[in-house]
Amino acid sequence: MRRRIIRTTFFRREPIICARELVGEELVWGTCAGTIVETEAYLAEDDEACHTFSRPSARAFIERNKPGAAYIYFSYGAHWMLNVLVKGASNGFVLIRALQPLSGIERMKKRRGVDDERRLCSGPGKLTKAFDITNRHHQMNLCLDPRHCFARSRGQDVDVVADERIGVTRSAHHPWRFTVRGSKYVSVPVRSLTRSSIDRSSSL
DNA sequence: TTCGTGATAGAG
């Protein structure tokens, strides 16, 4: 079966568009694969939650790499985070936050020490552990090798919900988290109201 | 709710 790799041109668009459109597609990593059910967009400009705001190394990464490159970093002394570089009219990253496991499930269970499929990849740190993604994949071009790529799903259209990003303190109000509506594989359930709508309703 | 964990960056 031939895989339809998502090519570089996909990542030459707006980061927010890419984040939304990656939901429902597949992440393929060696013998493991999963449907992407949750992403977040980060913008290189005017987004204080983006690494570019506080890390010169992130700004240098954007300069040095092509769209579709893996941006991987270590978080809280324990977890690897997988992002993909986007360079369109504006630059940024898409953080891959949760997957619905498709194949290599036994291997994921072993790596995670968890049996419940819903909890195997329900978080950015969990999915990198399940897929064995580490900094050795940093800067890898994810648009060339069919064993490390994003691939088109053969499924129908997905119903995507936008809400606020998880775990960010700065620029927290942007609705740049995208999930499959009703998915049981996401990291945190969708909050019904965005911050701005709460502010509006509570000020009435 | 709390806490471990280590890379990164900026201040002193």
Place this chain on the structure above:
DNA sequence: TCTATCACGAAG
């Protein structure tokens, strides 16, 4: 050198 700050996850 020291310190603050995390795009987190597991246990309680």
